[in-house]
Amino acid sequence: MTSSTALVCDTEAWKDLKGHVEDIKKTHLRDLMSDVNRCESMMLEFDGLLLDYSRQRATVETMDKLLNLAKDAQLTEKISRMFNGEHINSTENRSVLHVALRAPKDAVIKADGKNVVPEVWNVLDKIKEFSEKIRSGSWVGATGKPLKDVIAIGIGGSFLGPLFVHTALQTDPESVECAKGRQLRFLANIDPVDVARNINGLNPETTLVVVVSKTFTTAETMLNARTLREWITAALGASAVAKHMVAVSTNLALVEKFGIDPNNAFAFWDWVGGRYSVCSAVGILPLSLQYGFSVVEKFLKGASSIDQHFQSTPFEKNIPVLLGLLSVWNVSFLGYPARAILPYSQALEKFAPHIQQVSMESNGKGVSIDGLPLPYETGEIDFGEPGTNGQHSFYQLIHQGRVIPCDFIGIVKSQQPVYLKGEVVSNHDELMSNFFAQPDALAYGKTPEQLQKENVSENLIPHKTFSGNRPSLSLLLPELSAYNVGQLLAIYEHRVAVQGFVWGINSFDQWGVELGKVLATQVRKQLHSSRTQGTTLEGFNYSTTTLLKRYLETSSEPQM
Ligand code: F6P
Numbered sequence: 001m002t003s004s005t006a007l008v009c010d011t012e013a014w015k016d017l018k019g020h021v022e023d024i025k026k027t028h029l030r031d032l033m034s035d036v037n038r039c040e041s042m043m044l045e046f047d048g049l050l051l052d053y054s055r056q057r058a059t060v061e062t063m064d065k066l067l068n069l070a071k072d073a074q075l076t077e078k079i080s081r082m083f084n085g086e087h088i089n090s091t092e093n094r095s096v097l098h099v100a101l102r103a104p105k106d107a108v109i110k111a112d113g114k115n116v117v118p119e120v121w122n123v124l125d126k127i128k129e130f131s132e133k134i135r136s137g138s139w140v141g142a143t144g145k146p147l148k149d150v151i152a153i154g155i156g157g158s159f160l161g162p163l164f165v166h167t168a169l170q171t172d173p174e175s176v177e178c179a180k181g182r183q184l185r186f187l188a189n190i191d192p193v194d195v196a197r198n199i200n201g202l203n204p205e206t207t208l209v210v211v212v213s214k215t216f217t218t219a220e221t222m223l224n225a226r227t228l229r230e231w232i233t234a235a236l237g238a239s240a241v242a243k244h245m246v247a248v249s250t251n252l253a254l255v256e257k258f259g260i261d262p263n264n265a266f267a268f269w270d271w272v273g274g275r276y277s278v279c280s281a282v283g284i285l286p287l288s289l290q291y292g293f294s295v296v297e298k299f300l301k302g303a304s305s306i307d308q309h310f311q312s313t314p315f316e317k318n319i320p321v322l323l324g325l326l327s328v329w330n331v332s333f334l335g336y337p338a339r340a341i342l343p344y345s346q347a348l349e350k351f352a353p354h355i356q357q358v359s360m361e362s363n364g365k366g367v368s369i370d371g372l373p374l375p376y377e378t379g380e381i382d383f384g385e386p387g388t389n390g391q392h393s394f395y396q397l398i399h400q401g402r403v404i405p406c407d408f409i410g411i412v413k414s415q416q417p418v419y420l421k422g423e424v425v426s427n428h429d430e431l432m433s434n435f436f437a438q439p440d441a442l443a444y445g446k447t448p449e450q451l452q453k454e455n456v457s458e459n460l461i462p463h464k465t466f467s468g469n470r471p472s473l474s475l476l477l478p479e480l481s482a483y484n485v486g487q488l489l490a491i492y493e494h495r496v497a498v499q500g501f502v503w504g505i506n507s508f509d510q511w512g513v514e515l516g517k518v519l520a521t522q523v524r525k526q527l528h529s530s531r532t533q534g535t536t537l538e539g540f541n542y543s544t545t546t547l548l549k550r551y552l553e554t555s556s557e558p559q560m
Contacts, residue, residue: 007368007372007374007375007504008069008072008073008502008503008504009375009376011069011072011073012068012072013065013068013069013071013072013073014069014072016065016068017062017065017066017069017329017333018333020061020062020065020333021333021334023059023061024057024058024059024062024334027057027059028468028469029055029057029443029444029468029469029470029471030443030444030445030468030469032054032057032059033054033055033443033444038054038059038060039052039054041060041063042054042056042058042063044317044319044322046309046313046317046319047305047306047309047487048477048478048484049319049475049476049477049478049484049487050475050476051319051322051323051473051474051475051476052473052474052475052476053322053323053326053473055439055442055443055471055472055473055474056326056329056330056405056471056472056473057330057334057469057471058326058329062329063316063322063325066325066326066328066329067315067316067325069325069328069502070315070321070325070502073501073502073504074501075315075321075498075501075502076315078501079310079311079497079498079501082096082097082099082497083099083109083311084110085097085109085110085111085112085116085271088506088508089273089506089508089509090369090506091506091509091511092270092508092509094270094271094508095111095112095271096271096273096276096497096508097109097111097116097269097271097272098272098273098276098277098279098280098493099304099307099311100116100117100120100271101120101268101272101277101279101280101300102279102300102301102303102304102307102486102490103117103120103304103307104304105117105121111269111271116269116271119267119269123266123267123268123280123281124284124293126266127266127281127284127285127288127293128288128293130246130264130266130285131285131288131289131292131293132292132293134146134147134208134289135182135289135292139243140243141204141205141206141207141208141236141240141243141244142205142236142237142239142240142243142244143205143236145205145206146206147206147207147208147244148181148182148183148206149182149183149184149185149202149203149206149207149208150182150183150184150185150207150208150209150210150286150289150290151185151186151187151198151199151202151207151208151209151210151228152184152185152186152187152210152212152286153186153187153188153209153210153211153212153221153224153225153228154186154187154188154211154212154213154221154248154282155188155189155218155220155221156218156274156275156357156361157214157273157274157275157276157277157278157282157357157361158212158213158214158218158221158248158274158277158282159186159188159212160275160350160353160354160356160357161275161277161278161282161283161354161358161489162186162212162278162282162283162286162287163186163350163353163354164278164348164350164351164353164354164489165278165283165287165299165485165489166184166186166286166287166290166350167347167348167349167350168347168348168350168351168480168485169287169291169295169299169347169482169485170347171346171347171415171416172347172415172480172481172482173415173416174295174481174482175291175295175482178290178291178292178294178295179290179291182289182290183202183290184286184287184289184290185198185202186198186286187224187228188220188224189220190219190220190223190224192227194224195224195227195228199228199231204231204232204235204236204240204244205235205236207232207244208244208245208246208289209225209228209229209232209244209245209246210245210246210247210248210285210286210289211225211245211246211247211248211249211255211258211260212247212248212249212282212285212286213225213247213248213249213251214249214250214251214268214272214274214277214282215249215250215251215254216247216249216250216251216254216255216258217251217254219517219520222258225245225258228245229241229245229259232244232245241259241260242260242261242264245259245260245264246260246264246265246266246285247260247264247265247266248265248266248267248268248280248281248282248285249265249266249267249268250267250268250269250270250272252265252267266281266285267281268280268281268282273508274510275357275358275361275362275510276358276493276508278354278489279299279300279303279486279489284296284300287299291482295482296482298481298482298483298486299482299483299485299486300486301483301486302481302482302483302484302485302486302487302488302489302490303486303487303489303490304486304490305483305486305487305490306319306320306486306487306490306491306494307490307494310490310494319491320490320491320492320493320494320495320497320498321494321498323473323491323495323498324494324495324496324497324498324499324501324502325498325502326473327339327380327405327495327499328499328502328503330380330405330471331377331378331379331380331499332376332377332503334471336380336403336404336405336471337377337380337381338380338381338382338383338402338404338405339359339380339381339382339383339404339405339406339407340382340383340384340390340394340398340404340405340406340407341355341382341383341384341407341409342384342385342386342387342390342406342407342408342409342438343384343386343387343409343410344386344387344388344408344409344410344411344431344432344434344435345386345409345410345411345480346386347415347480348386348409348480348488349385349386351384351409351488352382352383352384352385355382355384355492356382356383358492358493358496359379359380359382359492359496359499360379360380360381360382361510361512361513362379362496362497362500362507362508362510363378363379363380363496363499363500363503363505363507364378364379364512365378365379365500365503365505365506365507365512366378367505368503368504368505369504369505369506370504374503374505376503378499378500378503378505379499384407387408387431387434387435387438388431388434391434391438395438398442398470399441399442399466399470400466400467403470403471404470405470405471405472405473406438406439406442406470406471406472406473407472407473407475408435408438408439408472408473408474408475409474409475409477409488410432410435410436410474410475410476410477411476411477411478411479411480411484412476412477412478412479413478413479414426414427414428414431415479415480435474438472439472439474441466442468442470442471442472443468443469443470443471443472444466444468445465445466445467445468445469445470446464446465446466446468447465448461448462448465451464451465475488475491522539523544523548526538526539526540526548527548527552530552531552531557537549537552
């Protein structure tokens with residue numbers, strides 16, 4: 001067992017796993033896959049989902065040892081502490097309760113002794129009412145026209161999750177029907193090019209701007225919000241802001257100061273981490289405006305189903321726990337620093353970018369939750385693309401270069417099936433043929449002997465050999481409805497938490513993003529004084545001075 005200040009690497013279970021690595025190195029997935037009992041024990045079904053982790057470099061013994069690690073890392077207690085609203089985000093002295101955002105109305109989840117579920121539902125009810133008004137046209141813009149287009153301004157956690165869900169639903173038949181005649185766009189980057197792209201083709205008269213920021217201080221979001229406020233007021237006058245701009249934030253005082261009517265502000269709470277906020281008004285407001293509340297409610301229900309599974313299922317059958325433990329195994333024991341997220345679904349094209357933030361901002365830490373430097377790496381480098389696009393891009397490296405554990409995500413029923421008469425298979429079957437083939441190509445590879453039998457010329461044999469023994473897991477979803485999208489989100493959120501709990505870090509703070517923001521403030525001040533008063537550059541090193549000098553001398557930025 002770990003005491004509060006001990007590191008998990010000092011536990012017996014960790015040391016046991018370290019020793020076990022040598023046993024696993026002697027195995028090959030080709031052989032492991034021929035053990036049907038092993039494979040059977042590595043299949044898991046829950047609420048329509050099928051998880052197959054038999055292509056992990058793990059035996060039944062490995063799984064037992066990982067479950068021992070969970071015990072030594074006090075995983076059960078840590079999960080309970082999260083659901084019980086304890087301040088497990090200790091460096092910010094906050095609870096971590098994104099599970100409350102999708103809890104049923106009658107659930108009781110407490111933060112600081114108070115049940116937060118009624119507050120959550122107050123905001124959800126307000127979103128429902130507001131989005132119905134906008135969608136029905138009973139709320140109109142300053143010139144009396146219905147608001148059919150929405151631009152959601154926000155960055156990081158106030159952007160990536162909602163974008164992922166929106167992209168996933170864009171071709172879901174039910175969602176398509178509900179979104180007829182409407183557009184939802186996302187403005188994140190402070191690059192003015194992103195503003196230009198977002199407003200292109202939109203009319204301020206028919207556009208609603210939703211400013212999404214937990215703090216309402218994020219530099220990019222606030223400047224983008226001022227830029228779109230200007231876009232609206234230039235066209236419709238200052239009073240139009242009340243009809244055309246609403247906000248989502250935990251900081252309602254700053255929302256009002258910005259000029260947005262507090263009645264048109266949608267709250268959330270400091271116990272919701274930015275990257276875990278898609279189920280708060282951050283995601284639910286823009287998504288309800290686009291698809292209607294009933295679709296979005298299904299998304300919340302899918303996430304809630306996984307929350308309950310995560311909270312109550314024994315670890316050996318618990319999807320997020322097993323996935324989290326396997327990720328720890330891959331990173332800390334087998335030494336694989338990266339992970340590829342490979343959905344065989346174009347609708348999930350924004351899933352990897354979202355999980356990049358959820359995972360890397362959560363678990364990319366250098367010290368334990370108690371501030372001790374870690375003698376082991378945490379987090380993994382996440383990247384990914386939908387299949388089959390990725391196959392024609394970076395899969396070469398995954399097959400014959402570095403070993404990168406892969407998550408293959410497949411969908412049984414296409415959102416948009418196509419079958420052309422005379423074709424061998426439907427278009428979705430064609431896609432899924434690749435989903436089923438790639439994991440075996442990685443696991444089995446191809447030996448020189450096989451190539452010789454195929455009469456491949458000797459000089460090409462080394463180039464055409466595939467070592468195999470490359471781990472992956474496959475997750476099969478019945479379809480990509482709002483409900484399933486919610487399930488997928490929650491699986492990954494909890495998996496990341498499991499990893500962090502085992503590594504003994506704080507997965508819910510993000511101090512690593514602060515330093516760059518501070519230095520940017522210094523540069524911003526310098527740019528202002530150099531441009532307005534011709535002040536010479538001061539306080540920067542040789543490199544930055546040279547770059548800044550070149551930028552100031554040659555740029556043609558509009559002068560203030
Ligand atoms: O810079 C990182 C970060 O703090 C993220 O954690 C957060 O999701 C994002 O910025 C946006 O913050 P806010 O919602 O407060 O604008």
